[in-house]
Amino acid sequence: MKRLWAGWVTALGLALTAQAAEVSVAVAANFTAPMQKIAAAFAQDTGHKAVLSFGSTGNFYAQIRNGAPFQLLLAADDETPLKLEKDGLGIEGSRFTYATGRLVLWSKQAGLVDGQGDILRSGKFQRIAMANARLAPYGAAAMETLNKLGLLADVQPKVVQGENIAQTYQFVATENAQLGFVALSQVVLDGRMAPGSVWIVPVNLHSPIRQDAVLLLKGKDNPAATALLAYLKGEKARAIIRSFGYEF
Secondary structure: OHHHHHHHHHHHHHHHHHHOOEEEEEEEHHHHHHHHHHHHHHHHHHOOEEEEEEEOHHHHHHHHHOOOOOOEEEOOOOHHHHHHHHOOOEOOOOOEEEEEEOEEEEEOOOOOOOOOOOHHHHOOOOOEEEEOOOOOHHHHHHHHHHHHHOOHHHHHHHEEEEOOHHHHHHHHHOOOOOEEEEEHHHOEEOOEEOOOEEEEOOHHHOOOEEEEEEEEHHHOOOHHHHHHHHHHOOHHHHHHHHHOOOEO
């Protein structure tokens, strides 16, 4: 009887393993921390594994156009997934907004950044970090904010440019730049702000940062890819997303 039970358990384990699959996911850098938590929960709940790569949305677009083996894209904007769909590289009907991001001006120095962002007008800083606006939607939002405030010309000479929002955050976190425009998700967890000072940029100063996901052509027949898309719409994933300051 024990042998029969052991054999049944082994067979069940092999069946579950056979059903499990991997999905290669290109993830916008601002979504690094929440996606790591979501991927762990996804693996535990479904048996599928999400293999994550983090970077700028613009670079991912170029890589996917050049044949990179990504099966799912979680972009930092809603334009890139639409372009991939029009290019025939994204599956029509799979695209949806998984999160709406918020831009913040952050410094590790307490009291440096005020609640209205007046530090930008005072110019009392040597370097300010921003992501490359051509590659990173959060960088484009920062440029748009400075334009609307009429401060771009004054601030531009002090800009230290990151390739993506993760590198931009590192410039500020290591104090190579005294302050910088980063994603709210990088400086908040479970409703608590990271040490330092922050200004949450009003949404009327830049276009909404709608972040869309899209199933890519290479993931069309991958059960893990379609399962992860569905999982991102579920309450467990959404609770994680909300905990990092995103909206929907």
